Amino acid sequence: MARSSSSGKPITEHLVYLLAQANREINRQLDARFRDEGVPVEQWRILKVLSDGKGHSMGELAETVLLNHPTLTKMIDRMVTDALVYRAQDAEDRRKVLMFVSDRGKQLTQRLNLLALRQEAHISENYGNKATSDLKRLLESLIEKAN
Amino acid sequence: MARSSSSGKPITEHLVYLLAQANREINRQLDARFRDEGVPVEQWRILKVLSDGKGHSMGELAETVLLNHPTLTKMIDRMVTDALVYRAQDAEDRRKVLMFVSDRGKQLTQRLNLLALRQEAHISENYGNKATSDLKRLLESLIEKAN
DNA sequence: TGGAAAATATTGAATCTTCAACGATTGACG
């Protein structure tokens, strides 16, 4: 006890560490499922958001896909090169750029959605339905409070 | 209902997204607290693990601080430059490099630990003691199952 | 023992991300 006061509690007991660890692990597993499609998880997020067919501005998109602006701009550049999405200028506010998903992008999105749903199902099975939904609920409310 | 089957459930309902979002947010807040010390959260993890005074090999360290080997090697290079840690060859197994924290590193670690504990306290307050410990418990068991 | 295979850490090149600065457009308001 004497010595442990200076070293603090172990890192594995910090929420910030547990979140990082869980995130890393789950993200990795999804990445592994996406391997064949060669698409990083971030691009799936982008595609998924755009798949409502409406145009989304870069700013809004950056916010919801958890990337900062310059990172998103360059990731979108790559996706445009791959013909997954395209840009259009917003007529209402010409500072804005609206992003849309292409047909090719839509097809890819569906394949990725399927892989993601399989992962969720796999987690629910191994980890338990209740635990999974409890965890989600807690995360949602943590996120809400954190803002 | 008709249309939503092709678009799948919203991304905000995916565990993998909620984890990413929560992790990003909490990590950011800690980073903000570390701002004055100019130390990224990853370096705090390294310092904290090393602060038991024992030598830790690069492999073991990489595992527990959630970095892959080359990333860790280069981050350690920077920390050596900043005189926070130092390397020593393992006498038992000369393939291994053992990492130790310096005195300067120890002092920094204590300051960072304090900031991290304040964050935890702040979260517990705003988010609730029970919710916090429930969340931790669920994360721990998710991580366990995921391996 | 000797030599192939595995384990450990590092390196260099390529890729990705971030930071600070910029250009263009819109909004605010004197």
Add this chain to the structure above:
DNA sequence: CGTCAATCGTTGAAGATTCAATATTTTCCA
């Protein structure tokens, strides 16, 4: 109206991460 500040997205340079390949040491076992 005119101009000054704020918003939006992009860019170029710097910094960090990753992938594949390498060097070194140890382990295994024929």
